[in-house]
Amino acid sequence: MKLFVALSFALLAFAAADVSHLGYDYPAPHHEEVKSEPIAPQNTYIPPPPPPPPPAPQNTYIPPAPPAPPAPVHEAVHSQPIAPPPPPPPPAPQNTYIPPAPPAPPAPVHHPIAPPPPPPPPAPQNTYIPPAPPAPPAPVHEAVHSHPIAPPPPPPPPAPQNTYIPPAPPAPPAPVHEAVHSHPIAPPPPPPPPAPQNTYIPPAAAPAPVPSASLEADGYHYKTVRRVVYRHRF
Structure with missing residues (x-):
């Protein structure tokens, strides 16, 4: 804080320096000397952490190896010579004959x-359209009393047009191919069909109907309806 105050005063003194050489007649400002105390250094030393303790010794005793067993004593044994095993029998002959391929059928002869x-x-x-007939001449009216003039006959209907389209000519006969005498190759006989199996399951017989009432000497006796549960066959 004191250092900041000292810097502030120093900047203020520099700004208000003697400017009498600029031609202004005013006394130079009087500066008071500011005494500041130095800032005492602070102890910021951080001691290093203490070293970790050495590991505790462990008991790693290894027992000595057991003594070696005494060497075995081998006795001489009189043995008979072993006959070698009989040789294996030769493999049975295999039929590796491959029949020749059947001859190819002759190529068919195509005629052009x-x-x-x-x-x-x-x-x-x-598509000729005849011209329309000429119009009849206009009637001549006389100045005398005349009978009413009949209306002119209607124009004749137009002549019919020939719009007949002849049918298309019949298609030419299909070309006749000459038969090529070739011996057909008989296909192999098909395998016999499997014998049919009877997989029909007849339905269960329906129970006989039970009468719901019976006539007795004292009147009708009605029977209660019983619930019948049929088991599903899966």
């Missing part, structure tokens, strides 16, 4: 087929 004739051009259509 003549191309079909081009279709005939379509028949021309009559």
